[in-house]
Amino acid sequence: MILFEKITILPSAYESAIEDAYLLVGDDGKIAYLGTEKPECEGAEVVSGRRRALIPGLINAHTHLPMTVFRGYGEGCELHEWLNRYIFPAEAKMDRKTVGICTDIALAEVLASGTTSVTDMYNIEPAVAERVAESGIKGNLCRALTSFASPDGFEWSGERADDAALEAAELYERFHGYDNGRIKVDAAIHAEYTSGPYLWQKVEAFAAEHGLGVHLHLSETKSEHEECIGRWGMTPAALFEKYGVLDHKANCAHCVWTTPEDHAILARHGATAVHNPVSNLKLASGFAPIVEMEKAGVNVALGTDGVSSNNSHDMFEEIKLAAIMHKAVALDPTLVPVETAFAMATLNGAKAQGRENECGRLAVGFDADMALIDLDSPHLYPIHSLLSNLVFAARGSDVERTYVRGRELYRRGEWRTLDVERARYDMEHYVFPKIWG
């Protein structure tokens, strides 16, 4: 049991902060008490709340964890050149060990900035899952499947179909439901422009058979969106609706060029649009119409995307940018209020992951997925509104401790389940020689 005493608690994006409150975490990792009276809790570890706030752990609803190895690699050129000249050739050399090491660096960064659950898509995802399992964080994980049509029918790109399908199957069998649902596995289509009908049908059937969500990239760039219309006579959203893909709690990353009709489709199917503001600006993708999506009833979550296009996993940056950039696009300072921006990184992320009854807010019976914020810094002072300070002034480094299911995974530069020095050593002595040696 852990008792936080005399602390400020922000239960959720839409509730007021409570001063001098108490929060008790039970031995089952769930919140046993939240209120202003000191609860019975003999033997509990006590954490003093002086100049501290407890907030719901942040949920990063779209990333590619192992891409930490590409932080700052081959930047400043056109997207096509960057991918084909730098990223794809390097990725082709990654193996299980490489993916695991790069994931450890990512998880260290993620936990240190208050994120308690991630949605990840990559190749060799079982190696990501092994690290997520070991680290104690929550994850919705998927193996990104790609395919290209070739003259003699159907072919996988840069990998054998069997291997990718086997990885997806391995991921599902070993990790779906792992540790009482701490890890969930999603089905995944990388994107329309990297796949075709055969794959879409296979993935749809896989999701239907096992009751999985589907994760995919959707209308990230103008050319991707327009070329899809050229190829199929409809937008990516309409196309995936047609193939039944959106029937499975779809998590659609980016949605920068989606139309009002697309938003109606996404809302109708209960899909989530994952907004990645930093990545969208850095890669020159554009400004996602999230205000319109929210009005249309689409669940909008937030993600960092891989650090190669960010270059950080700090969700506080995404929250702030999501809160400010749409104001400038529409010249309207009332858009995306702080509650909305913070909800995207908490409540909406939980919904995107099918965890809305489990996390995304602090309430009795919910998992104690939480970040302890150190308010004792001039940049967080004074506090007219805790939520405003969290959205506009806080950064990942203000996180003092991170808990998942009541387990402290990070405290001020120390990780309980990760060996960061070892990961750095392995990065230099195994990953770098493997990819660039």
Place this chain on the structure above:
Amino acid sequence: MILFEKITILPSAYESAIEDAYLLVGDDGKIAYLGTEKPECEGAEVVSGRRRALIPGLINAHTHLPMTVFRGYGEGCELHEWLNRYIFPAEAKMDRKTVGICTDIALAEVLASGTTSVTDMYNIEPAVAERVAESGIKGNLCRALTSFASPDGFEWSGERADDAALEAAELYERFHGYDNGRIKVDAAIHAEYTSGPYLWQKVEAFAAEHGLGVHLHLSETKSEHEECIGRWGMTPAALFEKYGVLDHKANCAHCVWTTPEDHAILARHGATAVHNPVSNLKLASGFAPIVEMEKAGVNVALGTDGVSSNNSHDMFEEIKLAAIMHKAVALDPTLVPVETAFAMATLNGAKAQGRENECGRLAVGFDADMALIDLDSPHLYPIHSLLSNLVFAARGSDVERTYVRGRELYRRGEWRTLDVERARYDMEHYVFPKIWG
């Protein structure tokens, strides 16, 4: 003397980082040596450079330091309502002591995030200058003058003309050139929409008489820009050119709605446009055309603006946002390369302040205005490009120490010249009752 040994040094935005280098600070506060050989330096304090980098101190070229008291105050409404209902009535209650206390909180935040020089504009600026003088930071300071035409001629708004003019004169006399130029005083016009020809002429004459720069807000919002054209038949830039204001190393904050003709005017006069990306987005002002300005030859610096419209003084946020947002506006990922973004916060800021021969880069003979960056965090690892990591992944909290003229003013949560606890106490016991009590 201080010797940094075996450290990574980024001499400037346009130079490569040097590994395992040495930097020696002389007793005069200037850089005495920078290179890869260990210099003679008996008796010097030695700072180990393991997993550390020395970079030029950042220059915040536009802010309103005392507005820390309004961090998160009265947000989420229209600009006009926010100013008239919340900010202006509160500002009217501020006195010298209030301004000084709020400035201390700001300076603590500024120094902790690696900023070594600020350009500040506010009311009761002599009280700001006292704190800047005491703190050891560099500052270009100005008293924002405003005026409005009234039926019976000329009148100052919300303050007596004499008081404001006296403050500007006091600021100049007490602080211009203070501590061998550590503080400089600029003449200042708040903005076109808050002043008139009488004031412009007075300020121009004041700048000319004393050889001062002029600081002002320029074309921050669409309505401000268009209403000026309606009133005067020309843009704010053309108007201030006509009144000679731009002849004095003008520092023009925002420039969001400036035209190609305006950029030619600014370039012709050697003026600086100070880009405030976070503030421009948060206040829904728009996207400043800095790519066009740079092409036209305008010096573009960076600022945070006051924290009430940000809500932080972290220049790393401005650098990152300046580097990414213009890519998305033009759908071109090659715009605003990392060198350009970092130069805005260093070399260009120094030029804006008339300090280009004094700081903005690390070189022998320049002042040792520097930030020591702690690279020992997963979010700054690996390092394919130090500059890319600084621009896209670093944040103010990665600053371990901040030096101005070789004097350590900040080290890891401790300030050498500021009493932050005292400022907090005074904020609660003096400022809050004074403004809202």
